[in-house]
Amino acid sequence: MLAKRIIPCLDIRSGRVVKGTNFEGVRDVDDPVSLAKFYNDSGADELVFYDITATVEGRSLFTDVLKRVAGEIFIPLTVGGGINTLEDFDRVLKSGADKVSVNSGAIRNPSIIEAAAKRYGDQCVVLSMDVKRVDGRFHVFSKGGREDAGLDAVEWARRGQESGAGEIVVNSIDTDGVKMGFDLEMLTAIGNVVSVPIIASGGAGCAEDFVTLFKTVPSADAGLAASIFHYKEVAISELKELLRNNDIIVRR
């Protein structure tokens, strides 16, 4: 059977891994290549690299990081951040990305999903969405979670899949950085309407949160987290052991 995936997420700024809480207060953490190697050795199933720089200089540092990682680490790499055009897809795919995650770029221009899926295949296009509750409904936010895009998250996920997104990352702004567990209600609502893999993001505070995620939300295929892995609060090898003991299939 297909294994549930554990995915560390590395936010990169000026060639370094950084981590913030609730999308603000960024802190410097580590060298991306050595951290990526560490995760690979501890059993991570995939890595996500998020480019959070906006400058041209930062972008080229990011591409260098990506090339170095892809030349040494042989598990799937997903890249996001600043993906707005097919040229952006091309740039990161040529630097070693296997999948490209599009977020605000798809909100501004929804046709990018279909265009990229046609050119590179559905499996290559990941729709990432930052979602927050507004008046009891799930709203999609753009610009790193700062701006209400006026889109219903369940509807946006369905549209994303129809346009050719091969995977959907659901990042709950409400639970991000809070470390009280994944947003099970939000993930269930979105997981119920799509048939492509769902990656849960935002809120993991301990290993048990991943057990709860996979037991409660069967449509979740992967759990993504950053700080609990970066600060070594949860070791991926121990997390996988715990999942296995709870009859959740993981890669060995």
Add this chain to the structure above:
Amino acid sequence: MTAVVDYGVGNLFSLSGSLKAIGADSVITSDPEVLSRADRIILPGVGAFADAAERLRATGLVPLLCEQAESGKPMLGICLGMQLLFDKSFEYGEHEGLGLIPGEVRPLTESLPSGTKVPHMGWNSLSFPKESPLFRYVSEGESVYYVHSYYAVNCTPDTVAVSDYCGVSVTGAVQRGKVFGTQFHPEKSGRTGLAILKAFTEV
């Protein structure tokens, strides 16, 4: 020397990196002379079957690849590269492959229970219906990375690895003589994948 066939399909970054990581000399090429001289050949591939088959034919390399395979040179097709080794594929129509391994490529959706997620994407564990030198360093139950919506059928005699996906026994790897194919991506399958590539370079 391992030659990786360059026919403009897919990203060869990881493949050449992983060959380097296992200490194998490799070259990415579409030069017939280099391919003829190489000790072994890898045929990569992503995307749609018809498009890839057409691009490969356009290079003029198909007769050479078939001749090299028939002369006993080790060859490994990866993902769509494996699918190209079969007689034909039913991905959007009916298209001819290289015919090096008897069998055909059909949509997973024909066999899977309705509602199952397609593509079959992610890590799945291997079991081995037959012994193959390709898996000499790998144990049953180790996982490899798959991304595909079509799979090889009617190839049981040559099937050397399978993975179970929602009750369907997905052809994971085939071998006929020294022609091998893996539906999964060894260059994306971590340590297990590197061990499989290493075994291939020792065939």
